[in-house]
Amino acid sequence: GENVEQHPSTLSVQEGDSAVIKCTYSDSASNYFPWYKQELGKRPQLIIDIRSNVGEKKDQRIAVTLNKTAKHFSLHITETQPEDSAVYFCAASDNKSGTYKYIFGTGTRLKVLA
Amino acid sequence: EPEVTQTPSHQVTQMGQEVILRCVPISNHLYFYWYRQILGQKVEFLVSFYNNEISEKSEIFDDQFSVERPDGSNFTLKIRSTKLEDSAMYFCASSDGTAAEKLFFGSGTQLSVL
Numbered sequence: 001g002e003n004v005e006q007h008p009s010t011l012s013v014q015e016g017d018s019a020v021i022k023c024t025y026s027d028s029a030s031n032y033f034p035w036y037k038q039e040l041g042k043r044p045q046l047i048i049d050i051r052s053n054v055g056e057k058k059d060q061r062i063a064v065t066l067n068k069t070a071k072h073f074s075l076h077i078t079e080t081q082p083e084d085s086a087v088y089f090c091a092a093s094d095n096k097s098g099t100y101k102y103i104f105g106t107g108t109r110l111k112v113l114a
Numbered sequence: 115e116p117e118v119t120q121t122p123s124h125q126v127t128q129m130g131q132e133v134i135l136r137c138v139p140i141s142n143h144l145y146f147y148w149y150r151q152i153l154g155q156k157v158e159f160l161v162s163f164y165n166n167e168i169s170e171k172s173e174i175f176d177d178q179f180s181v182e183r184p185d186g187s188n189f190t191l192k193i194r195s196t197k198l199e200d201s202a203m204y205f206c207a208s209s210d211g212t213a214a215e216k217l218f219f220g221s222g223t224q225l226s227v228l
Contacts, residue, residue, distance in 0.1 A: 032215045043118075043205065043221045044157065051215075089157060093215060097170035099145050099162035100215045106156045 002027040004092050006105025013080050014113050021108045023090035024072040030092040032100060033066060033073050038087045038107075047088075048075070080112045116140045118220035120206050126226045127196055135191045135223045137206030145214055146189045147207040148181065150174070151222075157205065163189065196227045 003026045013019050025033075031052040036044035050057045050064045050073065057064050061080075066073040077084055087109050091102040119138045127133050139146055148160040162169040163181055180192045189208075193200055203224050207217040 034216070036219075043219045046216060046218070049216065095215070097162065099147070099164050099169040100209065100217065101159050101162055101170055102149075102157075102217065103159065104157040 002030060002092055002094070002103040004090060004103050004105045006090050006108060008108060009106065010109045010111070012111045012113060015080060015082060017080055019075075019077045019080055019084070019110055019112075021075045021088055021090070021110070022072060023074070023092075023105050024070075025092040025103075026071065027092065027094065028068075028071070029094045029096060030103075031095070032093040033064070034091050034093070034102070035062075035064060035075050036089045036091070036104075038089065040086075044089060077110075080110075082112050082114050085110055085112045118206055118208055118218050120204075120220035120223050122223060123221065124224045124226070126228065129198060129227055130195050133193050133196055133225065135193075135204050135206075135225070137189045137191070137220055138187055139189055139206065139208030140210070140218060141187070142210055143208035143218075144211045145169075145209045146181075146183070147209075147217060148191045149205045149207060149219075150202040151205065152202045160191075160204075193225075196225075198227050201225055201227045 006023045034049040037047045038044045063076040087107045090105040093100045093102045121136045146163040151157045161171040178194045203222045206220040
């Protein structure tokens, strides 16, 4: 089955710097890759996603890149702010069963230092 | 903005007891999911549900687990005889028919088995 690896497990950056989180996946059938932000004690919130037919997607300070050949995808946050501090999860998904089963990475705890 | 709601937010039970976790998905959504997150670990897929039947389930979702959509609004997860290792945060999620890949998560039920 699908396996998703995520690095780093923790990341500290200065406010205003960029942060990059990387994930790899194993199943070439995966075709949808969302990123979720989870603040302490709260629900995971979708922040950006990318489909397998696209190489890059950007939404203001957040961007995601996908390399299907290498089976890896990355989250880029520019001009980081203290409110970006949270745990970020990547996921890989397919719809072989007709529903989208997400396989999540182990998460990255991002700390933005003011 | 519509949200997935889950009750209770915390549930404490004795080992061997049955628990039912309740979820109200977003009203026009068609696809329903349960995930769990053991403290400090990744979010894990349990089961997906569509058209009143299970679409896919993980190895975790054994005979002790069941799901039900008893009416047009609720989606429940039952654990028949809880074990210590069932202690986790359980998240319900749903998605609609036009963007089935985008899962919206509830705020979770923290289950503690003593």
